[in-house]
Amino acid sequence: MPPSTEFTPGLTVRGIQPPLRLADYRLIAFDMDSTLINIECVDEIADAVGRKAEVAAITEAAMRGEIADFKESLRRRVALLRGVRVADMERIYAERLRLNPGAQELIAAARAAGLKTLLVSGGFTFFAERVAARLGIDFARANVLELADGQLTGRMVDQPWGDIVDGAMKRDTLLATCAQLGCAGAQAIAVGDGANDLPMMAAAGLAVAYHAKPVVRTQAHVAIDEGGLDRLLEVVRP
Template sequence: MKYTLTLIGNSATSLGDELAAAASGLLPSPAAPDWLAPGLACDIAFEAEDGKAIEAGLRKHFEGARVDLSVQTSGKRRKKLLVADMDSTIIQQECIDELAAELGIKERIAAITERAMRGEIAFEPALKERVALLKGLELASLEKVYRERIVETPGGRALVGTMRANGATCALVSGGFTFFTERVGNAVGFNVNQANTLLFADGRLTGEVAEPILGRSAKIEALVKLREELKLAPHDTMAVGDGANDLGMIEEAGLGVAFHAKPVVAEVADARIDHGDLTALLYLQGYRQQDITG
C-alpha cells in the first residue's frame, strides 16, 4: 500500500537533508523527499503493509528530536471541511481560566479545567461548577479578558485563510463561550462558530450557562451536520483539538489531529502536532509554502 510520511519542523527545529535522509533510511522503498517548505516540511512517499507500524517506529527513533511526523495513505489529502476547537487550540488560553483570574480564583478553576480536558471528570458538570464560581463577574471584565489576555495560536489565520481560499469551510466549535468564539472566529476568519452561552443579569454573570450545554456530543453533531449539508465524504473532513471533549469529533473526522494535546487525545488521533504551529495542519494536507495565505 502507498503511504506518505510528512516531516514538519518548527521555530526551534529546522529540517534538513540529513534528517530527511535519516527518515528515508527507516522506510521501505522510499521516494526522494518532496520539500513542501525548504527547511520546514517535506513529504516522503513509500510502500508498506502497515503504515501505522512504520509511524510508531519513526516516533521511537526520533524521540526527543522535537520534530512532528505523520504517516497517511497517499492520494488526495486536502480537506474540504475543518472543525476546530478554540481554547488551547486556535487560541493559547482557556478562556474560563482567564475569567477566573479576574476574581482571583484562577488556580482553583484551572485545576478543574485540567481534569476535564484530561478526561478525568465529565465535561458538562465540570463546566457548570466552574461557571457558578464566576457569578457576579461584570461584562466589562469579559471584554478586558478578550482584549488583554487572549492570544491567537500562531498559524491559525494562515490555516483558515488558506483552506478557505481553496474552497473549504471552516467551523470553530467550542465547549467554551459564544462571547469569545464570536470574536475569535471573526478575527481568525472562520465561516461559522458555535459555543455555550453565558447568562447575564444587570451586566453581571448569573453563574449559569444556557441549556443544553454543548460538549463532546455537540462537537460530533456539528461536524456531521456540516458534512451532510456540504455533501462531503468522511475523508474530506478534518478536526483538531487538544482535550477530552474533542475526542469524538477527532475520531469522526477523516483526519483527526491532536494539537499540543492531552495524552488521552494524542493516543487516538490520526495525527498529532506536538511542536509546530497551526500551519502544520496545512503541510499534513500537502499544501506547499507558496500556497499558504493569510
C-alpha cells in the same frame, strides 16, 4: 491506531501516508481554547474573581479525560464565575487572548482550497464569535453565558440545539455541518487538544492533535507538538 512515526521534528503521523491534499476535504473544524487561541477562557474569567487555580484544576482534569461528565464539570466551573463583569471579559479578550501561531495561515490555506471552516467550542460565545469573525470562520457554536445587570449569573443559557457543547455535541455539530455541505465525515478534518475533542476527531476523516493531552495525541492521525497550526500543511498540502 497503528504505531506513530515522526514525520519531521515535532510532527508525528500515524495511520496515514503523507502527503495528503487539502482539496480532498470539504470541512476543517477547530476546537477554540488552547487550539485556535492561547488561553482557556473559563480559567481566565475565573481569575477576575480570584478563583483561577480552583477552576483551572477542574479544566485540566477534564481535558486529560479524568472527568467523565464534561457538562457537569463545566456547570461547576461556570457557577464559580458569578459576579464577573462584562468589562472583565472585555479586558481578557483585549489583553490575554491571542491567536495561536499558524491559525491564520492554516485557515487561509483551507479556504483557498475550497474548504469551509467550523469553530466548535466548549467555551463561550463571548469569545468564540469574536475569534470566528477575526479568522473569517464560516460556522461557530459555543455556550452562552447568562448575564444580568452586566454581570455573570453563574449559569448558561439553553440553546435550540441543546444545553452545553460537550464532546457529543462537537461530534454532532461536525456531522451536521458535513450534511449541510453534502459531504461525509470522512471529508472533514478535526483539530483539537483535549479529551472532549475526541468524539469529533473520531468522526472526521483526519484527526489532528495540537499541543494536546496524551490521551488525544495517541488517537490522532497527526500530532503537532512543536510549532504552529500551519505545520499541518507539511502533511496536508495546499
